Amino acid sequence: MSATDQLTPKGRGQRRRTAALPTGTALLFLAPAAILFAVFVLYPMVTAFTYALFSWRGTTQGEFVGMANFVHLFTAEPYRSQVPRAFGHNLLLFAGAMVVQNSVGMLLAVLLHRRERFRRFFQTLYTLPYLVSPLVIGYLWSLLLSPLFGPVNALLRQVGLESLALPWLGDPSTALWVVVLVTAWQWVGFPMLLYGAALGGISPEIDEAAELDGASGPQRFFRVTLPLLIPVIGTVSVLTFIGAMESFPIPYALGGSTGSPAGATDVMSLIFYRTAFESGSSNAIGISSSIAILLFIVIFGLSVLFTRWFRQTERKLF
Template identity: 70%
Template sequence: MSVTNTRRSRHIGITLSKRTGLVFILPALILFTVFVLYPLLTALSYSFFNWTGIVRGDFSVLDNYVTLFTKLPYRDQVPNAFFHNVLLFVGAMVFQNTVGLGLAVLLHRLKRFKRFFQTIFTLPYLVSPLVVGYLWSLMLSPLFGPVNFILKAVGLEEFAQPWLGNPATAIWVVVFVTAWQWVGFPVLLYGAALGGIPQEIEEAASLDGASSWQRFREVTFPLLTPAIGTVSVLTFIGAMEAFAIPYALGGSQGSPAGATDVLSLLFYRTAFESGASNAIGTSSAIATLLFVFIFGVAVFITWFMRKAERKLY
């Protein structure tokens, strides 16, 4: 009898625990459904119809998607914008996994003013990307910007140029500004990961005669795999969704001559500036393709990094 009562009490406890958990999860679930899931499903449904202004027309199957790759200007603008998103991701990844990791290692070994420097590196991350973009556009101005002024003052006049007016340099400015703003995030993440590595492991490697570089390459770096995976996924998502900084530096047209155009800007122009009769259908197709690509690649990166992590144990 007592065993039965114990089991019943345990069952009731588990049920109450599940209900309590559901109560805490429900507000977040409602917000996610209203502000994320519903807009996603709505955009998906819009992409399968023809639109005249805001009036929905006939079911078009995949016509809006075909338009993106067969009709001008989308046939040229979609690959160009996608290529710039890829450059943004690659550039940010290289910057964050070299400079960001290097700064994290230095701060991890630093005894004094560690919190101060962590705060300094994190401050740009806390500022609106739109504000950061506009500030850098002023700093890089060829007329009154301090960057060209400093280059001329130190005798490097040949490097002073209209950074955002030259198609060859404009996209790299976007890459640099994006990586510069978000470098504080990997610094904090890698710093936390470094702090979680047991000191005994490095001490054992040191006693075995491993140099500082060998300890980092063979011991520390592999143990940072989970953090590298997190940084990679979030950097990819941020690069593919980039809007604020490209908009602040190159405007909605991705100036100059589309050199700073990205997929989010293309979506914005199509939906709100193109004046096309089927703007809703075409822009929804862009948003859907972008979501599917981001989701698929993010899942693949996560799977790949977890597979690499499992090999460590």
């Protein structure tokens, strides 16, 4: 059969089909992953939801209260003011990380794509922060940005930029942006690897054909290469959103459990941590469980919407 025949519906129908695994064998292979998911994800999630529907006195379960713990988050202080502010910080963290990671990560991937020399070295260099614990990264940057002995402010003063030598983590107007930039700096290597792999999967003939048609370099990138990267952009966006909404180690390391200064770095995970372990409330289990479920609903719901939107965008392009 010729290559042309293989592209026709008849040719496709004549291809050899891979035999499917028996149902029992398939279930046997899926069982370990399913068991791990049920024990470490599904069971804790269901348990947290049931905890959120009861009142608690320490570790003793009280009466069934339904949605009262959830209502408490939006009607009683300090949650009525802290929860919306923390959600806003999580969304800002997502937006900032998206802008930096998608732009810088894609730029690095494009620059390294056709440069064989030192490509592996720079890929490893940019990926190293991603392999380090976020808590360590946060404490490291808190030392680097210290207004007393931090090398960042010392360097700014030495080059004559004393006006920029600020108390970065002590000023509410700059503290959250430091969290955003540190988070993006640590994770920029991950989208770089994904975009690099996607660029490697694009046939060079597509770019060569566009070049022969007279398209310039920017035109080839924005009209040919970028649309082909939409699936990867969708993956990076969803993973960045999940990571931003679950962010805890870096905000904790830079601003402490209270989201200092003045709650400028407060996020939902910090509220959960304070409620569960530092509040001293008799109903700490019920309130903290409701925070966890609320956060899960937001992450799951918006992730599904993002995924569907990117899939629709892919269908329109292809």
